[in-house]
Amino acid sequence: MLDISASYTDLYQLTMAQVYFKTKPKSTAVFDYYFRKNPFGGGYAIFAGLENILEIFENLRFTEKDLEYLKNYGFETEFLEYLQKFQFRGTIFSAAEGDIVFPNRPILQVEGNIIEVQIVETVLLNMLNFQTLIATKASRIRYSAGDKILIDMGLRRAHATGGYFASRAAAIGGFDSTSNVKAAEDFNIIASGTMAHSFIQSYGNELEAFRDFALVRPNNCVLLVDTYNTLKSGLPNAITVAKEMERRGDQLFGVRLDSGDLAYLAKKTRKLLDEAGLEYVNIVASNQLDEYVIKSLNEQKAPINVFGVGTNLVTGNPDAALDGVYKLSEYNGDPRIKLSENIIKVSLPSKKQVYRMIDQNGMFYGADAIGLASEERISKMFDPFDNYKNLELKKFDHEPLLHMVMKNGKREHPKRKVSEIAQYTKQRLSMLPDEYKRFQNPHIYKIGLSEKLKAQRDRLISEHSF
Amino acid sequence: MLDISASYTDLYQLTMAQVYFKTKPKSTAVFDYYFRKNPFGGGYAIFAGLENILEIFENLRFTEKDLEYLKNYGFETEFLEYLQKFQFRGTIFSAAEGDIVFPNRPILQVEGNIIEVQIVETVLLNMLNFQTLIATKASRIRYSAGDKILIDMGLRRAHATGGYFASRAAAIGGFDSTSNVKAAEDFNIIASGTMAHSFIQSYGNELEAFRDFALVRPNNCVLLVDTYNTLKSGLPNAITVAKEMERRGDQLFGVRLDSGDLAYLAKKTRKLLDEAGLEYVNIVASNQLDEYVIKSLNEQKAPINVFGVGTNLVTGNPDAALDGVYKLSEYNGDPRIKLSENIIKVSLPSKKQVYRMIDQNGMFYGADAIGLASEERISKMFDPFDNYKNLELKKFDHEPLLHMVMKNGKREHPKRKVSEIAQYTKQRLSMLPDEYKRFQNPHIYKIGLSEKLKAQRDRLISEHSF
Numbered sequence: 031m032l033d034i035s036a037s038y039t040d041l042y043q044l045t046m047a048q049v050y051f052k053t054k055p056k057s058t059a060v061f062d063y064y065f066r067k068n069p070f071g072g073g074y075a076i077f078a079g080l081e082n083i084l085e086i087f088e089n090l091r092f093t094e095k096d097l098e099y100l101k102n103y104g105f106e107t108e109f110l111e112y113l114q115k116f117q118f119r120g121t122i123f124s125a126a127e128g129d130i131v132f133p134n135r136p137i138l139q140v141e142g143n144i145i146e147v148q149i150v151e152t153v154l155l156n157m158l159n160f161q162t163l164i165a166t167k168a169s170r171i172r173y174s175a176g177d178k179i180l181i182d183m184g185l186r187r188a189h190a191t192g193g194y195f196a197s198r199a200a201a202i203g204g205f206d207s208t209s210n211v212k213a214a215e216d217f218n219i220i221a222s223g224t225m226a227h228s229f230i231q232s233y234g235n236e237l238e239a240f241r242d243f244a245l246v247r248p249n250n251c252v253l254l255v256d257t258y259n260t261l262k263s264g265l266p267n268a269i270t271v272a273k274e275m276e277r278r279g280d281q282l283f284g285v286r287l288d289s290g291d292l293a294y295l296a297k298k299t300r301k302l303l304d305e306a307g308l309e310y311v312n313i314v315a316s317n318q319l320d321e322y323v324i325k326s327l328n329e330q331k332a333p334i335n336v337f338g339v340g341t342n343l344v345t346g347n348p349d350a351a352l353d354g355v356y357k358l359s360e361y362n363g364d365p366r367i368k369l370s371e372n373i374i375k376v377s378l379p380s381k382k383q384v385y386r387m388i389d390q391n392g393m394f395y396g397a398d399a400i401g402l403a404s405e406e407r408i409s410k411m412f413d414p415f416d417n418y419k420n421l422e423l424k425k426f427d428h429e430p431l432l433h434m435v436m437k438n439g440k441r442e443h444p445k446r447k448v449s450e451i452a453q454y455t456k457q458r459l460s461m462l463p464d465e466y467k468r469f470q471n472p473h474i475y476k477i478g479l480s481e482k483l484k485a486q487r488d489r490l491i492s493e494h495s496f
Numbered sequence: 497m498l499d500i501s502a503s504y505t506d507l508y509q510l511t512m513a514q515v516y517f518k519t520k521p522k523s524t525a526v527f528d529y530y531f532r533k534n535p536f537g538g539g540y541a542i543f544a545g546l547e548n549i550l551e552i553f554e555n556l557r558f559t560e561k562d563l564e565y566l567k568n569y570g571f572e573t574e575f576l577e578y579l580q581k582f583q584f585r586g587t588i589f590s591a592a593e594g595d596i597v598f599p600n601r602p603i604l605q606v607e608g609n610i611i612e613v614q615i616v617e618t619v620l621l622n623m624l625n626f627q628t629l630i631a632t633k634a635s636r637i638r639y640s641a642g643d644k645i646l647i648d649m650g651l652r653r654a655h656a657t658g659g660y661f662a663s664r665a666a667a668i669g670g671f672d673s674t675s676n677v678k679a680a681e682d683f684n685i686i687a688s689g690t691m692a693h694s695f696i697q698s699y700g701n702e703l704e705a706f707r708d709f710a711l712v713r714p715n716n717c718v719l720l721v722d723t724y725n726t727l728k729s730g731l732p733n734a735i736t737v738a739k740e741m742e743r744r745g746d747q748l749f750g751v752r753l754d755s756g757d758l759a760y761l762a763k764k765t766r767k768l769l770d771e772a773g774l775e776y777v778n779i780v781a782s783n784q785l786d787e788y789v790i791k792s793l794n795e796q797k798a799p800i801n802v803f804g805v806g807t808n809l810v811t812g813n814p815d816a817a818l819d820g821v822y823k824l825s826e827y828n829g830d831p832r833i834k835l836s837e838n839i840i841k842v843s844l845p846s847k848k849q850v851y852r853m854i855d856q857n858g859m860f861y862g863a864d865a866i867g868l869a870s871e872e873r874i875s876k877m878f879d880p881f882d883n884y885k886n887l888e889l890k891k892f893d894h895e896p897l898l899h900m901v902m903k904n905g906k907r908e909h910p911k912r913k914v915s916e917i918a919q920y921t922k923q924r925l926s927m928l929p930d931e932y933k934r935f936q937n938p939h940i941y942k943i944g945l946s947e948k949l950k951a952q953r954d955r956l957i958s959e960h961s962f
Contacts, residue, residue: 031500031657038497038660040651040675042689049695049712059698099681104715144698151692155652156659185506186621187817191497192658193622194504209506215565223508226617228824229515231832232525232610246515249570258835258960290837341817350813351653358694366697369724371756494724 031194031212034086036116037096039152044100047145048109059147060360060381063138063158066374069166069349073472074462076169076455077137078199079161080127083154084441087118090150118146119439123403123432125384127446128165128202128455130462132475134374135384135400136359139432144361151356159354160192161199163346167321168203169459171339173467174325179336181222182208183316184344196344202451205343217448224252224286224314224338236263240271248280252314255285260295261302269306284312284336292317293332300333312336320347321469367490373415378479379486387426394461395426396473401480411478421478497660497678500552502582503562505618510566513611514575525613526826526847529604529624532840535632535815539938540928542635542921543603544665545627546593549620550907553584556616584612585905589869589898591850593912594631594668594921596928598941600840601850601866605825605898617822625820626658627665629812633787634669635925637805639933640791645802647688648674649782650810662810667914668921671809683914690718690752690780690804702729706737714746718780721751726761727768735772750778750802758783759798766799778802786813787935833956839881844945845952853892860927861892862939867946877944887944 050057068075092100092113100110120142131137140147140154171180182200185193197213207220214221225243233239240253253271255264265285272282285303287295292315303311315327316338324337341347357377358366365379381403387395399411407428413419434442465473479487516523534541558566558579566576586608597603606613606620637646648666651659663679673686680687691709699705706719719737721730731751738748751769753761758781769777781793782804790803807813823843824832831845847869853861865877873894879885900908931939945953 031504033499034497034657035678037681038651038657038676038678040649040689041677041680041687042675042691044677045689045713046691046695046709049709050698052712053708057698059694061694096677096681100677103687104713148692148694152652156654157656159653160656183506185504186618187625187819188622189655189658189811189817190623190626190661191500191504192655195656209508210504211507211510211562211566212501212504214507215503215562221507221569223506223511225508225512226614227834228525228527228614228822229512231824231834232516232523232827234827234830234832242519243512243515246518247511247570345655345811345816347816348814350811351655351807353653356694358697361698361700364700366700368693368697 031191031216032082032085034153035096036090036092036149037099039149041103043149043151044105047148048105050145050148051109051112055145057144057362058142059144059358060139060141061147061151061356062136062359062377062382063140063154063354063356064134064136065162065352065354066133067353068133069163069346069352070170072166072170072469073466073475074130074132074166075162075352076165076203077125077129077131077162078127078165078202079158079195080124080138080435081446081451082157082161082195084436085445086153086157087150087436088439088441090116090118092116116149117439118150119143120147120436121434121438122436124435125431126433126454128451128458129431130458132398135398135477136378136382136432139359139381141381155354155356157195159352161195162354163349163352164196164199164344165203165455167343167346168200168205169455170321170469171324171343172204174321174328175337176328178334180205181336181338182210182343183338184340185210187341188344193344198448200343201448202455204452204456219448222250225254227254227257230254230257237267237270240267241274244271244275244280244282248275250283251275252284252286253282254288256287256289260287260290261298265299265302269302269308272308272311273306282308282311284314286314286316286338288316292334293327293330296332296334314338316340318342365486365490367487369491369494376487376491378483379490380483382483384431386429386431387423388429389426392461393463397421397476397478398431399423399428399478399480400483402483402486405480405482408480411480412484414477414479414484497657497682498548498551500556500619501562502556502558502615503565505615507569509615509617510571513614514571516611516614517575517578521611523610523828524608525610525824526605526607527613527617527822528602528825528843529606529620529820529822530600530602531628531818531820532599533819534599535629535812535818536636538632538636538935539932539941540596540598540632541628541818542631542669543591543595543597543628544593544631544668545624545661546590546604546901547912547917548623548627548661550902551911552619552623553616553902554905554907556584558582582615583905584616585609586613586902587900587904588902590901591897592899592920594917594924595897596924598864601864601943602844602848602898605847607847610827621820621822623661625818627661628820629815629818630662630665630810631669631921633809633812634666634671635921636787636935637790637809638670640787640794641803642794644800646671647802647804648676648809649804650806651676653807654810659810664914666809668917670918670922685914688716691720693720693723696720696723703733703736706733707740710737710741710746710748714741714744716749718750718752719748720754722753722755726753726756727764731765731768735768735774738774738777739772748774748777750780752780752782754782758800759793759796762798762800780804782806784808831952831956833953835957835960842953842957844949845956846949848949850897852895852897853889854895855892858927859929863887863942863944864897865889865894865944865946866949868949868952871946871948874946877946878950880943880945880950
């Protein structure tokens with residue numbers, strides 16, 4: 031499902047590309063990928079989608095069908111011949127996939143021939159914006175859930191085939207498993223699942239349905255207990271079957287609550303299970319869960335062991351999208367900025383490096399320093415808008431965030447597995463103080479500019495001002 | 497991008513399928529697809545995604561890689577051999593794609609072998625829920641926009657490859673064109689686009705950038721005028737270039753406003769264009785548009801000719817998903833219902849037909865009648881919960897909504913084009929009174945049950961009650 035043709039782009043990329051092709055085919059450009067606002071009103075985001083982008087870029091081609099189609103849109107023969115041979119041969123510097131990232135500083139920089147870097151814009155934004163949104167949502171749910179088990183069950187409500195990538199991003203953000211078999215298979219995530227109401231309804235008799243299921247699938251067996259009545263029917267039947275399983279040497283993994291007051295039902299369920307000597311049987315809960323509901327369930331001490339999360343995870347509800355953008359920062363070696371009436375939206379010129387400051391306790395300090403890529407070391411960083419606010423950086427470890435991940439169209443490192451990326455995210459999150467993770471008014475992770483970068487930006491602003 | 501393997505499903509479908517395979521491999525089932533709540537607080541939805549589902553179902557197979565993978569999950573050899581030969585051979589009755597649909601009544605019914613109809617549940621929900629959400633959003637935006645031109649520009653913020661299907665659904669709901677080249681190519685939608693800020697920035701000089709663009713792409717040429725300053729720079733430069741184009745016998749199609757107060761800027765822009773004798777130049781507006789902003793712009797008489805809509809369209813913002821479900825209504829010929837503590841959520845048993853009532857003016861009457869598929873004609877319909885409310889149906893034309901679209905796994909009709917579906921949607925919307933289209937407190941399109949269906953449902957409820 032990663033077999034994406036180069037025509038998966040906006041028409042205007044091709045229109046602009048043809049103009050470049052005719053007027054300045056050898057020009058080079060640098061584009062920055064960054065976003066402007068943390069999703070979900072939170073204090074951070076988890077960068078995801080990079081490995082997919084690298085794979086897509088290595089194989090990006092226009093098909094014969096694409097080229098045939100583009101003839102109808104008035105593209106010239108010469109340009110279509112160029113597209114026929116199109117390959118992305120640019121160079122990418124990027125934060126590691128799974129790293130913690132913040133607004134208004136480059137996460138990724140693409141440099142190369144202007145035609146090539148323009149054509150890839152759309153698919154890059156399409157993949158990174160979405161997966162970063164979902165990985166961030168997943169990490170928030172993980173934060174609420176503590177060390178309880180989290181299952182992604184969202185495929186049926188995901189945005190069509192976007193669900194494939196949602197499951198991948200959910201694993202990076204901290205989910206333990208997914209119901210999505212295809213994603214599990216391709217991305218090496220653990221697949222898991224329970225049973226549907228229809229299974230029980232097909233039997234008419236709940237006890238019989240449970241029995242057949244437990245006989246055929248004794249491992250990781252979870253019985254859904256709310257089809258008729260959770261406490262009066264589902265649970266007693268599940269207990270009967272759990273006892274029958276014990277006699278065969280099997281163990282029921284869990285019962286699943288999918289409606290009603292989950293905190294109340296979980297407590298009642300735990301009590302009934304324990305009284306039946308089934309202390310080992312887990313309680314799985316689902317039904318419109320998100321980070322807030324899970325937080326509330328945990329605060330109520332609902333004895334739930336596994337949370338199944340669907341719609342709110344895979345759609346990133348209530349945020350529709352991450353507002354990631356791709357802005358020109360250099361053209362033929364010259365710095366460029368995008369102005370805006372809103373000073374905060376003015377972009378940063380030139381190729382840059384972002385340094386994460388690590389304090390003496392090994393924790394993220396609370397501000398990234400951004401300098402020109404050509405600078406050796408930044409000794410002092412300045413508030414982007416207030417020269418009186420500045421900070422000496424001697425006492426911190428400086429960790430450069432952007433690394434070369436693709437050189438002239440070829441990947442620099444072997445492919446990283448989703449499990450490795452997820453492990454990295456977990457480790458990085460442990461370095462982020464809690465103030466940035468809380469849901470209400472989280473701390474703002476600041477930006478400091480090097481003296482040189484700031485001077486360059488201010489010069490460009492003044493040149494363009496009216 | 498429709499090449500979807502059968503493992504694009506939830507693991508529990510396969511788990512349940514194996515139990516069916518071991519215990520009742522020849523059983524049959526009927527499932528209903530319907531949703532519970534109109535999206536966006538509106539009064540209707542536009543059913544979309546059917547053609548894709550039919551195409552996917554005809555070709556749905558497990559790959560060797562899928563089967564190899566499933567071995568790790570404890571599926572038995574016999575069942576894996578079954579999956580190797582898996583084909584969907586079920587029969588589907590469905591509303592026409594593009595029809596107007598309402599909550600809590602069947603839109604589509606799948607019948608066939610229980611294993612097959614269970615395995616396809618996830619991909620069916622995944623595709624229909626999303627495209628119905630987006631087609632509905634598009635139709636709301638169309639309602640606000642009147643006969644102005646609407647361009648889908650959302651690909652960069654869409655949920656990864658879900659964006660491919662979003663563009664398709666947008667066309668069904670009433671959009672004129674899309675920036676998404678791949679979707680345009682595969683679904684025969686008109687592709688369109690303008691230019692990006694980066695194009696102008698790469699030149700540094702806005703006038704030069706406009707000039708090159710207009711020279712290379714004189715047809716449908718739209719100049720983006722807000723990179724530096726819309727009224728002081730972008731527009732004067734665009735006018736200069738438009739005049740140069742006139743001298744070459746070309747015509748500038750439009751200028752695009754992408755920031756600031758669109759109503760104010762559009763009025764100023766129109767005035768300046770007209771004063772320059774450029775009455776024919778269109779004004780294209782974009783920037784976080786949705787049905788409410790477009791309504792407001794039209795109410796302010798902003799002289800905008802073309803709206804470019806992105807994020808809010810392709811993500812269905814603010815709704816994360818359509819809550820479509822797939823519920824068992826018949827098993828081996830016996831009716832089945834899904835109970836719920838909430839009576840409205842109790843499903844309807846058996847194979848059914850839905851009749852749209854057409855009044856003497858050729859308009860939708862305001863209630864669908866639902867009967868058993870075996871009933872010849874429904875003469876009277878009853879409120880689902882109140883027997884005293886009922887209605888004689890003699891005076892209406894009865895239009896059956898569900899038609900056989902797939903028989904034993906084979907499509908019944910040739911594939912319908914997106915343009916035909918969009919045309920059908922437009923025609924059907926013209927039959928829906930405005931009260932159901934308005935955004936604030938729209939009328940509720942009611943349900944009436946036939947006497948037989950109601951009696952059957954009530955009998956099943958009482959059998960299962962505790």
